[in-house]
Amino acid sequence: xxxxxxxxxxxxxxxxxxxxxxxxxxxxxxxxxxxxxxxxxxxxxxxxxxxxxxxxxxxxxxxxxxxxxxxxxxxxxxxxxxxxxxxxxxxxxxxxxxxxxxxxxxxxxxxxxxxxxxxxxxxxxxxxxxxxxxxxxxxxxxxxxxxxxxxxxxxxxxxxxxxxxxxxxxxxxxxxxxxxxxxxxxxxxxxxxxxxxxxxxxxxxxxxxxxxxxxxxxxxxxxxxxxxxxxxxxxxxxxxxxxxxxxxxxxxxxxxxxxxxxxxxxxxxxxxxxxxxxxxxxxxxxxxxxxxxxxxxxxxxxxxxxxxxxxxxxxxxxxxxxxxxxxxxxxxxxxxxxxxxxxxxxxxxxxxxxxxxxxxxxxxxxxxxx
Numbered sequence: 001x002x003x004x005x006x007x008x009x010x011x012x013x014x015x016x017x018x019x020x021x022x023x024x025x026x027x028x029x030x031x032x033x034x035x036x037x038x039x040x041x042x043x044x045x046x047x048x049x050x051x052x053x054x055x056x057x058x059x060x061x062x063x064x065x066x067x068x069x070x071x072x073x074x075x076x077x078x079x080x081x082x083x084x085x086x087x088x089x090x091x092x093x094x095x096x097x098x099x100x101x102x103x104x105x106x107x108x109x110x111x112x113x114x115x116x117x118x119x120x121x122x123x124x125x126x127x128x129x130x131x132x133x134x135x136x137x138x139x140x141x142x143x144x145x146x147x148x149x150x151x152x153x154x155x156x157x158x159x160x161x162x163x164x165x166x167x168x169x170x171x172x173x174x175x176x177x178x179x180x181x182x183x184x185x186x187x188x189x190x191x192x193x194x195x196x197x198x199x200x201x202x203x204x205x206x207x208x209x210x211x212x213x214x215x216x217x218x219x220x221x222x223x224x225x226x227x228x229x230x231x232x233x234x235x236x237x238x239x240x241x242x243x244x245x246x247x248x249x250x251x252x253x254x255x256x257x258x259x260x261x262x263x264x265x266x267x268x269x270x271x272x273x274x275x276x277x278x279x280x281x282x283x284x285x286x287x288x289x290x291x292x293x294x295x296x297x298x299x300x301x302x303x304x305x306x307x308x309x310x311x312x313x314x315x316x317x318x319x320x321x322x323x324x325x326x327x328x329x330x331x332x333x334x335x336x337x338x339x340x341x342x343x344x345x346x347x348x349x350x351x352x353x354x355x356x357x358x359x360x361x362x363x364x365x366x367x368x369x370x
Contacts, residue, residue: 127283
């Protein structure tokens, strides 16, 4: 079987690029009898639509894989040449990453109608909706022969949009590529300037309104003064509300914000330094950051929305809070800080994390394509 594996590959940055590269690596390693051809974008977002500082990894990044960078989100000439490539290459399947309806015109005009196509849906609908988002999403997913989702809630969204379809429910695998054996908790804290006995809550990832960071900051006001919040991530929205909130007198000096995108080789120190990882999302389907936290054996504080509840064993590996509720989030953090001192916590989190393997994900996907 010959398969085109389509999505943003590094040096594009972000969780979906990391997912694309890791799953491609797993498929090529465990299924050598099949041919997987990596296909990426020459342009992902036009610069005027991108809210961050850069779409790419820092200069000097050297990808291990030779990538066919054929797709372009905005150029119809590139769409036609990509379609010729797919048809000429005689693919049996095209597997494409899907996360935003902005890409519907480019993908539908690049993928030939006569080649079977599967979409791995990181989000069926975008976190921030716009006028034509449901229409464009429906058009795209109707074209797919197979839809892979990472949560039951996204399964329901697909049915609400197009009715019954051929779907496969999987899970977002463990993001274990950031582990660093050269660092430990003590050295990570030393690098960041924290005392050994500090109690640290970590919020990690790109900052957007749906992630509920403001709710977490309000929750800190309800916590004992010895608990600090470390925010690590570039802001993709107006940051004025966040900056005002973290300078409030009652939490002065307890919140630190590293407002930048974190390179891969710097991720480990933030997770190793923390006691718990809090993701107070107001709505979500799943979270790559939660899968990083599991890889680092960190207690998770999640809100009970979308598929996030599937990532914790309540009271055993983490806690759930109500979305948009600082009071509920603060209670969950207090319980999580206490849980992090349990001598058996790492074993229980490892047991939970073992259910999210890349090899099992690849096996179930390939079984469906055969």
